[in-house]
Amino acid sequence: MILKIAVDVMSGDHGIKNNIDGCIQAVNEFGVSLILVGKENEINTELNKYNYDKKLIEIINAQDVITNEDKAGMSIRKKKESSMVKALYLVKEDIAQGVISSGNTGALLSGATLIVGRIKGIKRPALAPIIPTEKDGAVLIDAGANVDSKAKYLQQFGIMGSIYAEKVLKKNNPKVGLANIGEEATKGNLLVREAFPLLEEAPINFIGSIEIRDVFLGDTNVIVCDGFVGNTILKVGEGLAKTIFKTLKMELLKSFKSKIGAFLLKDSFRSLKAHLDYTEYGGAPFLGVNGCVIKAHGSSDAKAIKNAIRQAKDYLENEVTKEIGKAIREIEEAK
């Protein structure tokens, strides 16, 4: 069977041209089969600009678009003709096995749960982006899909994150840590205290609490947390990195000497920025749904779209959905 990946080409900040550029790069580099979902005439206009293997790209026409201003759940139910909804239905009907969208996150999460559905036994699917660290990236799960989690959800996040890190990121026996705060309250809050023994029981390499200040060292491969905390980690990271670069830029423009220094360091700064750039790490899979659903960053450029497609390919070839289902079944049956 040929695995197909549906791409919501109407989504994201950079529009259809950018997205199709990324799709063509992916087709030509990885030989993947794609289904582009969006306004057919616009897609064709773009595709005509490129050389590629025509067998590898299909088009599904969708005249409507879900925007970032749309309400998450409502738009999924009302905008049946939107590219996002149509792309999700392709996965539900097994016409495509994976879907990528850089659109409205809330809508994509609702849509994936409502249309594609959960893996049997999974309480709550979770968003699992990769955050940059000093070493490799680390999987952060949940990054914001569930803002009032129960301990049992966190146990499943640990299992799903571990499988993803092993299968897609190729980490051998990935280290899973529970995000916790420092010396002020070593034992953590109620949720963390309840989740701890459940993660110890799980068939994963659970290494215990990881202090949040150490998340960026990169020694832990999977960081488990409630969605509110995970989103906080993600957003503080994004916000602070921006602030640091802005402040640095102001410093660099202060004097003639600093301007020359800045000129000489152009490559270093670019390299640092790339290292910290979330888009370099592809998108965030929504783990626990019954198929491969990847949320690409809203600001994804063509390269980021290409990376998200490669990620979906790795996800599908390594049967992550099936592996998650198996692990959850085993832990339930062991009881």
Place this chain on the structure above:
Amino acid sequence: MILKIAVDVMSGDHGIKNNIDGCIQAVNEFGVSLILVGKENEINTELNKYNYDKKLIEIINAQDVITNEDKAGMSIRKKKESSMVKALYLVKEDIAQGVISSGNTGALLSGATLIVGRIKGIKRPALAPIIPTEKDGAVLIDAGANVDSKAKYLQQFGIMGSIYAEKVLKKNNPKVGLANIGEEATKGNLLVREAFPLLEEAPINFIGSIEIRDVFLGDTNVIVCDGFVGNTILKVGEGLAKTIFKTLKMELLKSFKSKIGAFLLKDSFRSLKAHLDYTEYGGAPFLGVNGCVIKAHGSSDAKAIKNAIRQAKDYLENEVTKEIGKAIREIEEAK
């Protein structure tokens, strides 16, 4: 009445020499009255090195020390002869009005609550450091004292943070925001949803939710959150800033060109580091206890100790404790 500030000179990573250096600087610059609490002979040896107004420094002998390895609550009860416990008793007995320690945070928070006690009507005291932003610093409350907060606590955090920002940071009508996560769940978690109307009721300039990614822009003067989330914000900030500087350093050593660039930018980097340095902003007051209790950063150098003393002086001169008590009484009576 002369206001006196007790300093736990045995605390912190840099030891007694460093702390007394900071105390002398504060005495000579601000004319404050200090009570140094610690090993008397060691204190005297240090003091003999300096010129200062002898009337402004008293010594209270304390032979024991609470370390970072000590358990918080236990050490307060057992180590009666420690510098931290003795310093806190000085405030309880109104011999000193404020206390500064850069020691074990958990012990200081427990000790402050147990020994100094809460302001009448305050449910939970909260730790309120200032975090660096693109503009000024912002007050983050609670940064880790309470890891399972109720909505009512968050209302009080907003009131206390607002008074502190107005009286000590000299913000006119400070803007108070409730830390919330982005588009993935606009309404936030249960706690945030419950706290929102209570903060609207409070006699403060509540501006609604603030997205965590925007915290570092500095448009909001007071960021209200549960201690687990607040500690996460603080620790992600610390950890990421370290990672960025470490990665940048590696980039700068990569080539001859980058080394020259780095040399030319030495001042710029130093200035950026200073901007992001928490110790520049003094310590974190523990708001809601019945006196001025300030937790200085463990790595406080002499200048940071001096800044924490100035902060205590501003706190006391502006009667922050009394103002908090008044505001809490008013909101309770209004019901």
